[in-house]
Amino acid sequence: MIEPYKVVSPRNRLTLHRVLYNGGVNSWSVAEVHWKNDEGKAYPALAMRWNGSEKGTRGFPKVGYWPTWFIVPEELEDAIRREVYRIDPQGKLGGREWVPTNFDKGEIK
Numbered sequence: 001m002i003e004p005y006k007v008v009s010p011r012n013r014l015t016l017h018r019v020l021y022n023g024g025v026n027s028w029s030v031a032e033v034h035w036k037n038d039e040g041k042a043y044p045a046l047a048m049r050w051n052g053s054e055k056g057t058r059g060f061p062k063v064g065y066w067p068t069w070f071i072v073p074e075e076l077e078d079a080i081r082r083e084v085y086r087i088d089p090q091g092k093l094g095g096r097e098w099v100p101t102n103f104d105k106g107e108i109k
Contacts, residue, residue: 004029
């Protein structure tokens with residue numbers, strides 16, 4: 001399993017803000033990201049992925065060797081956020097694992 005805060009692909013479209021939930025081995029993770037659409041405009045989004053197993057798998061999705069995130073449809077974001085809060089109200093299973101300073105300043109790579 002690769003830790004979700006280490007997943008930063010696709011690099012040309014995604015900037016990881018923070019991991020909201022990390023279910024660990026054989027589970028899933030949710031993160032807040034900035035996502036660049038096809039026109040190059042970046043906006044805040046929710047992303048998810050499967051973490052993978054103890055046997056060193058890189059989870060899903062992945063492109064070749066590189067683990068990636070998939071963007072959650074906007075219509076599902078609120079439901080997923082509510083469920084993450086229900087499962088982990090204290091934010092202990094994700095929380096603020098990694099927050100790059102450029103996100104808080106409104107700068108996007």
